[in-house]
Amino acid sequence: MDTFLQQVINGLTAGSVYAVVALGYTMVYGIIQLINFAHGEVVMIGAMVAFTVINALAPTGLPPLVIVLAGTACAIPICMLVGYGMERLAYRPLRQAPRLAPLITAIGVSIILQHVALLVWSRNILAFPQIIPSHSYVIGGAAITTVQIAILAICFGMMAALAILVYRTPLGTAMRATAQNPQVAGLMGVDVNRVIAATFIIGAALGAVAGVLFGTYYGIAQYTMGSVLGLKAFSAAVLGGIGNIPGAMLGGVLLGIVEALGAGYIGDLTNLCAYETLAERISDCQGGGNFVLFGSNYQDVFAFIVLILVLVFRPSGLLGERVGERA
Amino acid sequence: MKDWRQRRGVLLAGGILIAISLALLPFALAQVGTSWVRITNYAILYVLLALGLNIVVGFAGLLDLGYIAFYAVGAYTYALLASPHFNLHLPFWIILPIGAAIAAFFGLLLGAPTLKLRGDYLAIVTLGFGEIVRIFLNNLSRPVNITNGPQGIARIDPFHIDGVNFAQPETIAGLQFSGPIKYYYLLVLVMLAVIVVNLRLQNSRIGRAWEAIREDEIAARAMGIDTRNMKLLAFAMGASFGGIAGGIFSAIQAFISPESFVLVESIMVVSMVVLGGMGNVGGVILGAILLSFTPELLRWTVDPAQQALFGRSLIEPEVIRMLLFGLALVLIMLFRPAGLLPSAVRKRELTGHA
Secondary structure, eight states: OHHHHHHHHHHHHHHHHHHHHHHHHHHHHHHHOOOOTTHHHHHHHHHHHHHHHHHHHGGGTOOHHHHHHHHHHHHHHHHHHHHHHHIIIIIGGGTTSOTTHHHHHHHHHHHHHHHHHHHHHOSSOEEOOOOSOOOEEEETTEEEEHHHHHHHHHHHHHHHHHHHHHHHSHHHHHHHHHHHOHHHHHHTTOOHHHHHHHHHHHHHHHHHHHHHHHHHHHSEEOTTHHHHHHHHHHHHHHHHOTTOHHHHHHHHHHHHHHHHHHHHHHHHHTBGGGSHHHHTTOGGGTTTOOOBSSOGGGHHHHHHHHHHHHHHHSTTOSSOOOOOSOO | OHHHHHHHHHHHHHHHHHHHHHHHHHHHHHHHOHHHHHHHHHHHHHHHHHHHHHIIIIITOOOOSOTHHHHHHHHHHHHHHEETTTTEEOOHHHHHHHHHHHHHHHHHHHHGGGTTOOHHHHHHHHHHHHHHHHHHHHHTTSSSOSSOGGGOBOSOOOOEETTEETTSOEEETTEEEOHHHHHHHHHHHHHHHHHHHHHHHHTSHHHHHHHHHHHOHHHHHHTTOOHHHHHHHHHHHHHHHHHHHHHHHHHHHSOBOGGGGOHHHHHHHHHHHHHHOTTOHHHHHHHHHHHHHHHHHHHHHHHHHHHHHHSSOOSOHHHHHHHHHHHHHHHHHHHOTTOSSOOHHHHHHHHSOO
């Protein structure tokens, strides 16, 4: 029970970060049906910028909270600029082009951003200075740290804020209208280009915060971190139904929990020595040995297997309705 | 009639010219440096992969972002059946068909559960499939050692027929045939076969069925096309080409590890197909050759250019190479959104007559 609850807490924390990144994918997809492959790199840049600022301010002795907030405050505008820049230069000119053309420019942008980051921050794995004092609270046999609580609060806060933005403000209404039909939205007086740019900027800002959270949670950042994180978040967005904002939130949290539980239990479940009839036949099991078929290094497989299973039974994701016509 | 004869003459002359230049190319390259023959061999492998993927993406319109998995399956099949790892040393003409068949089976394995999926949902599932295959290759070394994990499999047998070993240099009629040159000729033969299959497929009953599915799946089904079998066929066929390419890759390299089959490679092959012009065999070949040579050309030009301009290397050449590569992807797509050589179907759509 303890492991279970512990893995749920860990999974929930990672999952809420996935969810925030997934929102960036799903908002862009919902509005222009583009898989923004470079979104993971925006998250990476957010983490990197925050690292630089936090590293520079750490010796000044300012309160840790102020330092982290300063890092975030620098990361957000830079990521917004990156998000706006790539929409303007690489995606907007291709809006009428065949569906796969912007996918290739997205890949190009992603390569460029990664290597620019490599130039600025080097190839090394950067370790965040440990400035936030971490207390653990014990709930029902499992530990939850202050950092985890903060991450959960910030992520769910941002999701709520985004939901209000999309469903309660004029900009949100314009975004939803553009997603439904850009031409008609344009006729109704919506400045479609501005709305699309705003979508990219909001997604990038969310990504920046997610990058900071991810960096401070795991304590490290590297120029390649965006691709793995992006892949997970993109899977989360598809799991929930791509283009669907509540879907991305659900998908992210679900993916995080499944992954954590999978990593926590697969080793025990596939330890053939735990099954008596098999244990007698396997020589490795003699004297309390183990014969583990799949260890926790299969963690990454889980996310994808769950994704495939869900899509087999619900081809348009958990909450998705609209289905793209072709590749 | 006369026009047709003239055309045939031109085609014949062009064909002979291409054949001669393909036959002489490795010797010309060997003058520049043996590494260029090797680079050309890898470029041809990419052509094979791109043509295989073109069947899935270009003809049938199914976006596959995990295509490298089939390459991996082919490569590992060859490596396991012809290396000291299991002490099996089967000849390549037995293994390559086995590899193609296993890859085709994996293609069905991927295709069957994803028949209902469309567009980007399919893209992410194929991407996940590619990652799953790679993770398994990375971890299937315990508890029973099958793939030797991240260390990979070394000392893989080269191809040999009747005592002719493809890894050994040999002198025939006064000409020096090094290992890479022999593989080059083999690869060219395989490539020509794959090109012929691709071209013949395009205008066959099957190719037209794929085209119909790509344009409108529901309409295709209404016209009596068995969309399920046709889609599975596209997956299996594309995969088997990848499997063959993988087997040859394994033999040329003599060493493989999961590192060679990462997501970036899949993305690279998709880029080749789209950048060249999906669905157009000539365009896909152009895309593959361009994208596999560009990084190499940059490798040879960027650093000397830096030395000449600033007197020292300011930035790692590798980084500039990738920056320029990313920039090239963006710029080419911005100026030629339908690819360098758009397919005939797209041209037909634009001009309005067949």
